[in-house]
Amino acid sequence: MGLLNALMGHASEANAEEISAELSPILGEQENVIAAYKLVRDLIVFTTGRIMLIDKQGMTGRKVNYHSVPYRAITQFTVETAGRFDMDSELKIWVSGQDAPIEIELSKNAAQGVQKTLANQIFK
Numbered sequence: 001m002g003l004l005n006a007l008m009g010h011a012s013e014a015n016a017e018e019i020s021a022e023l024s025p026i027l028g029e030q031e032n033v034i035a036a037y038k039l040v041r042d043l044i045v046f047t048t049g050r051i052m053l054i055d056k057q058g059m060t061g062r063k064v065n066y067h068s069v070p071y072r073a074i075t076q077f078t079v080e081t082a083g084r085f086d087m088d089s090e091l092k093i094w095v096s097g098q099d100a101p102i103e104i105e106l107s108k109n110a111a112q113g114v115q116k117t118l119a120n121q122i123f124k
Contacts, residue, residue: 012107014038019045023052026066035117037110044104046117051093053102069095069102071121079115082108093118 013035020033027033027047037044041061043054051074053067073095080090089111092101106114 012038012110013113014043019043034121035113037106037114039105044114046121048121051118053104069093073097074118074122077118077122079106079111081111 014037016033016036019036020027023033023045028049031047031049033045033047035046041056043052045052045054049070051069051071053069055065055067057063057065074093075096076094078090078092078101080092082089089106089108091104091106091111091114093104094101
């Protein structure tokens with residue numbers, strides 16, 4: 001199911017330690033990776049201070065777009081869980097100063113972990 005989710009564009013949980021090692025050159029000195037979700041080549045990374053949406057572009061993936069959203073800028077979020085015939089879950093994050101939410105498709109199993117991670121970081 002993990003390969004099928006990846007091919008359909010649904011994020012599934014990735015190894016936070018491996019992602020932390022990969023991102024160590026760009027993380028802040030006191031910043032740690034809490035959780036990470038992989039979407040084929042792209043990543044959603046939850047750190048102690050922000051969410052990073054990492055978009056690897058092009059055929060080789062050498063060009064990378066890093067979109068950082070500090071938790072303090074998040075005004076609300078929704079997680080729509082999967083149903084019986086709907087196999088995917090969806091995350092929407094509203095950021096202050098933006099009209100439209102950031103939308104991310106998640107795997108059925110990732111929705112609960114994403115929601116808990118966001119809640120733990122936003123409601124400190």
